[in-house]
Amino acid sequence: MAYISPVNDQLFMKLFTVRNPKDWDSNKKELKNFILDILDREYNQIFWSLVKSLDENEIKEEEEKKEAIKKYIIGFFEGKKETNNFAYAWYRSQSQNQSVLFIATSIEMKDNLESRYDLSPMFDYFDTHYDIKFCVQRYATEFLPLNRLDENLEFFNYREFISAKDSDINMRRTCSERVIFDNLIWHFYRPRQLYEKPVIRATDDLEIKLYTEKEPCLQCYSMMISLKNEYKNNLSLKVYYKYWLNEDMKLLARFNRQVEIFPEVPSEKALKSMASRQRQRGTIYEYERIPQYIEREKKQQQSQQQQKLKQQQKKQRQQEEREKNIEQQDSRARPQSKMKLLNILPTIIIPAFLLLRFRKK
Ligand SMILES: [Zn+2]
Structure with a gap:
């Protein structure tokens, strides 16, 4: 020592x-x-x-x-x-x-x-x-x-x-x-x-x-x-x-805090919902929660897009279903029309035949 x-x-x-x-x-x-x-x-x-x-x-x-x-x-x-x-x-x-x-x-x-x-x-x-x-x-x-x-x-x-x-x-x-x-x-x-x-x-x-x-x-x-x-x-x-x-660390901490509050430029919608909540709660520190509003806005947009996609898919499915139905109807209709023709045939052909025959006489 x-x-x-x-x-x-x-x-x-x-x-x-x-x-x-x-x-x-x-x-x-x-x-x-x-x-x-x-x-x-x-x-x-x-x-x-x-x-x-x-x-x-x-x-x-x-x-x-x-x-x-x-x-x-x-x-x-x-x-x-x-x-x-x-x-x-x-x-x-x-x-x-x-x-x-x-x-x-x-x-x-x-x-x-x-x-x-x-x-x-x-x-x-x-x-x-x-x-x-x-x-x-x-x-x-x-x-x-x-x-x-x-x-x-x-x-x-x-x-x-x-x-x-x-x-x-x-x-x-x-x-x-x-x-x-x-x-x-x-x-x-x-x-x-x-x-x-x-x-x-x-x-x-x-x-x-x-x-x-x-x-x-x-x-x-x-x-x-x-x-x-x-x-x-x-x-x-x-x-x-x-x-x-220390002084340098204070500068850095201030910068990091800003990045934490604004990880990206918030959308107008996110800003608006933050402002309305700020008025409701009466706290000026609500803006520190901006990342939450940005996140919420993103999720909302995502779910809207997903819903849109679902609706589109539903429409498409309905359309496909409709087309399938028509096809089925057609395939069933065709033999029916033949039958109809066969039904109609005698009513047209027989009188016509009779007519022709009687005319000759
Ligand atoms: Zn102590």
């Missing part, structure tokens, strides 16, 4: 370089892969597994252990539940010549690391070799406030009123942001008493950049604001989260 490694520093800087909101995800992935690669490459060094000569069974065991540790890292980064949060913070100080990355997830908090003795060599290794600190242990620094709102929407420290049954506030105690600051203060300042504040010299320059996937909750927000205020001469704290936008 206590040196700024240029290689790590570059990676840490990259983790906070974003051109669009999706970059946070790829940065996180890069960090995950960085750690997994090291684990793969330096596993033997981390766990000293080559010190003893291993037989076949032991080698197999080691391999299984390695896979389990990899799985643990993946779980650390990816979480299991929707409510989980992941965060990292880069602590940098020129005056102290330090650059450390803290990573935390809200699923993994242990009051006592002894229960993960299988993992602690890895945590130590990343701390000493790569300045990456897994925040997996909770320290008893009660220095950070745990605030709630009073009736004037002002914050007050709720710590001494917390009930064990109050799951809402207890959940906030393991927020990734809080865990990171807990670990950070412990790592650099080692408070000896419960409420001891970090001693920061006037010449200290602390730069903390924190990225949290989820927007900070009220408790984390007020905790970080109070740190900012208390150490405003020494501490520069910047907090980013998934939906944070």
Whole structure:
């Protein structure tokens, strides 16, 4: 520790370089892969597994252990539940010549690391070799406030009123942001008493950049604001989260929003039905639903066309039926007419024959 490694520093800087909101995800992935690669490459060094000569069974065991540790890292980064949060913070100080990355997830908090003795060599290794600190242990620094709102929407420290049954506030105690600051203060300042504040010299320059996937909750927000205020001469704290936008990203987001509202030029009919619904509902935001009106209009047109086609087909079928009927009638009519002719024949031929005969006489 206590040196700024240029290689790590570059990676840490990259983790906070974003051109669009999706970059946070790829940065996180890069960090995950960085750690997994090291684990793969330096596993033997981390766990000293080559010190003893291993037989076949032991080698197999080691391999299984390695896979389990990899799985643990993946779980650390990816979480299991929707409510989980992941965060990292880069602590940098020129005056102290330090650059450390803290990573935390809200699923993994242990009051006592002894229960993960299988993992602690890895945590130590990343701390000493790569300045990456897994925040997996909770320290008893009660220095950070745990605030709630009073009736004037002002914050007050709720710590001494917390009930064990109050799951809402207890959940906030393991927020990734809080865990990171807990670990950070412990790592650099080692408070000896419960409420001891970090001693920061006037010449200290602390730069903390924190990225949290989820927007900070009220408790984390007020905790970080109070740190900012208390150490405003020494501490520069910047907090980013998934939906944070810089100026370029704002421009892009504004453009994307327009494309979302107007994926194509709406037809006059779509515009008209939107306007009439807008008057009905009295909300000016109805135009944001334009894609729905465009879609509806398209569907209506489609069903009209289909109906037309059906009618045409029906007409055609009727026409065909009619023609078929006529044909059938004709084929039946022909023998009838022959019969008729045969019937008529005697009435014409016999009198004519008789007439001719009598005339001769
Ligand atoms: Zn929180």
